[in-house]
Amino acid sequence: MTTAILEARDLTKSYGNRVVVDHLDLSCRRGTVLGLLGPNGAGKTTTLRMLYGFVPPDEGTIYYGGRRFSENRAEAKRMIGVSTQDDSLDYDFTVAQNLLIYASYFRPRVENLEGRVAELLEHFDLTPYADASPHVLSGGYVRRLLIARSIVHRPSVLFLDEPTTGLDPSARLDVWELIDGMRADGLGIVLTTHYMDEAERLSDELLVIHEGRDVVHGEPHRVIDSVLGDHVIIVPRAEPAREAIAAWLRDRGAEQVATVLGELRVPVSKEDLAALTARFGEATWQVRPPNLDDLFIALARRNGRST
Amino acid sequence: MSAVRSLTAVANWRSWAVFRRNALVYLRNWRTAVIPPAMEPVIFFLAFGIGFGGFIEDLDYRGTMINYATYIAPGLIAYTGFGTPYYEALYSAYVRMFYQKTWDGILATQVELPSVVWGEILWGAVRGMVNISIVALVITVFDLLGVVDVRLEFLVFMPMLGFIAGCAFASFALIFTAVVPAIDHMNYPVFLIGWPVSLVSNTFFPVEPQSAALRALMQLNPVYQLAECARGLLVLGNPGSHLLGLLGSTALFLVPCTLLSVRLTRRRVLGD
Numbered sequence: 001m002t003t004a005i006l007e008a009r010d011l012t013k014s015y016g017n018r019v020v021v022d023h024l025d026l027s028c029r030r031g032t033v034l035g036l037l038g039p040n041g042a043g044k045t046t047t048l049r050m051l052y053g054f055v056p057p058d059e060g061t062i063y064y065g066g067r068r069f070s071e072n073r074a075e076a077k078r079m080i081g082v083s084t085q086d087d088s089l090d091y092d093f094t095v096a097q098n099l100l101i102y103a104s105y106f107r108p109r110v111e112n113l114e115g116r117v118a119e120l121l122e123h124f125d126l127t128p129y130a131d132a133s134p135h136v137l138s139g140g141y142v143r144r145l146l147i148a149r150s151i152v153h154r155p156s157v158l159f160l161d162e163p164t165t166g167l168d169p170s171a172r173l174d175v176w177e178l179i180d181g182m183r184a185d186g187l188g189i190v191l192t193t194h195y196m197d198e199a200e201r202l203s204d205e206l207l208v209i210h211e212g213r214d215v216v217h218g219e220p221h222r223v224i225d226s227v228l229g230d231h232v233i234i235v236p237r238a239e240p241a242r243e244a245i246a247a248w249l250r251d252r253g254a255e256q257v258a259t260v261l262g263e264l265r266v267p268v269s270k271e272d273l274a275a276l277t278a279r280f281g282e283a284t285w286q287v288r289p290p291n292l293d294d295l296f297i298a299l300a301r302r303n304g305r306s307t
Numbered sequence: 308m309s310a311v312r313s314l315t316a317v318a319n320w321r322s323w324a325v326f327r328r329n330a331l332v333y334l335r336n337w338r339t340a341v342i343p344p345a346m347e348p349v350i351f352f353l354a355f356g357i358g359f360g361g362f363i364e365d366l367d368y369r370g371t372m373i374n375y376a377t378y379i380a381p382g383l384i385a386y387t388g389f390g391t392p393y394y395e396a397l398y399s400a401y402v403r404m405f406y407q408k409t410w411d412g413i414l415a416t417q418v419e420l421p422s423v424v425w426g427e428i429l430w431g432a433v434r435g436m437v438n439i440s441i442v443a444l445v446i447t448v449f450d451l452l453g454v455v456d457v458r459l460e461f462l463v464f465m466p467m468l469g470f471i472a473g474c475a476f477a478s479f480a481l482i483f484t485a486v487v488p489a490i491d492h493m494n495y496p497v498f499l500i501g502w503p504v505s506l507v508s509n510t511f512f513p514v515e516p517q518s519a520a521l522r523a524l525m526q527l528n529p530v531y532q533l534a535e536c537a538r539g540l541l542v543l544g545n546p547g548s549h550l551l552g553l554l555g556s557t558a559l560f561l562v563p564c565t566l567l568s569v570r571l572t573r574r575r576v577l578g579d
Contacts, residue, residue, distance in 0.1 A: 052415060054578070055579040078417055084415060088412035090412060091407060093332075101331070102412070105321070105413060107320060
């Protein structure tokens with residue numbers, strides 16, 4: 001177990017009377033991806049803004065490399081790379097110049113900058129566009145450039161805020177590969193995303209927050225198991241026994257009976273699945289392993305939101 | 308303490324990194340950035356100096372008779388020294404902040420917000436210097452043509468005077484940049500402040516208010532001080548008390564406006 005390159009303890013932030021982040025702990029180790037998840041308004045953005053240093057926490061402490069952020073701000077900001085959700089590329093410059101100008105905002109200066117820029121252009125498949133304006137890039141390549149720019153100064157921690165939002169499936173997979181590669185290179189990555197498959201596949205650890213609080217955290221499969229159990233059954237809208245199955249499951253203590261577009265989705269244990277098969281052998285349903293979509297639906301219901 | 312940090316950020320490499328970024332963009336587009344500022348004073352001299360000025364008798368400026376074109380030559384310096392940083396910090400900075408998200412990208416680095424504000428102030432002031440240099444060249448040409456009669460050796464000081472006052476004008480403009488909800492609302496600082504101030508500051512005609520309070524208020528106006536400082540140097544070779552007035556009024560504007568700009572920009576950009 002390597003030590004955390006980023007650690008935050010007891011982070012709290014309020015705006016007026018509203019507590020947006022409520023005594024939140026998190027950590028990220030080198031060579032791992034921490035998936036930070038939560039529904040809209042959960043406090044993800046405020047958490048990130050505190051970690052970037054945009055806003056100070058009301059309470060709590062942030063450490064980068066074991067040193068307090070508030071006391072070693074310049075050194076800590078040299079250690080972090082940020083790829084925001086919004087496109088903040090500098091369209092007054094070419095693709096290569098974007099990397100060069102961004103590097104000028106860091107001290108100590110990036111060693112062998114020309115070589116570093118060439119390396120990044122090559123690695124992110126941007127070399128053919130080096131002298132072009134970012135205007136000519138597709139959405140996927142804009143995202144590549146944003147990520148390349150955020151690591152031009154060789155940070156230790158990289159924040160990726162919804163890095164694949166708006167990308168087509170092929171471009172998403174390309175970005176996944178890049179994230180996987182950066183993790184292999186030893187970067188600690190904090191990833192926020194609304195795509196549950198993305199979080200599940202890329203994250204070594206998950207932190208799910210709701211109303212600014214840690215709802216559940218840990219390795220993805222443990223997080224899912226701890227909330228949902230072994231299986232999810234899906235009963236189609238057209239199944240005549242649908243309501244009877246739902247009632248039967250509720251009687252057996254199932255709390256998370258969700259309806260999605262008329263389908264019934266219920267997490268069940270092995271024992272419940274065996275009993276269900278015996279009781280409703282004539283009915284039609286599907287069984288699959290639970291995923292983060294199910295987790296989100298379950299957590300939303302647990303916290304009183306409709307699905 | 309944070310006020311001191313905000314003010315001393317001017318000497319920080321981060322502020323100059325932001326300045327450098329803006330300067331590099333300017334240099335890439337230097338043709339379009341140079342020709343319009345060169346045409347503006349030419350048009351002013353032709354329209355007001357020669358055209359309108361033909362109907363105006365010579366004026367008594369601190370005991371020296373000068374023609375109207377000579378009177379407005381320093382006025383053009385002040386007008387340019389005010390307008391360039393003011394509009395740069397209004398429109399260009401707003402575009403960088405709001406539309407291009409350039410500040411968001413910069414703030415995700417080691418550069419802190421006070422440095423972004425200072426980078427914009429310094430850049431606005433240097434753009435003022437550049438445009439004043441262009442105006443000075445035009446004045447030189449019109450002097451050689453006999454249209455105006457100024458002491459050319461003092462023209463070299465004009466860009467530096469413009470830089471000093473330009474810092475105040477840019478910091479003042481950034482307050483509006485931080486608060487206007489949309490770019491259309493820039494009409495308020497442009498038409499309700501920019502135009503009136505640039506006209507009632509002894510730029511194109513002398514303003515001599517009867518009220519002592521208004522006269523005192525004029526002394527606090529850096530545009531007026533810049534115009535009179537430039538006029539004193541270019542006509543008489545002596546700025547009189549206006550050099551001190553320029554430094555004092557600039558400081559009076561620059562310090563509170565910079566602190567307020569940082570505060571308001573922090574709220575707008577960082578949400579804090």
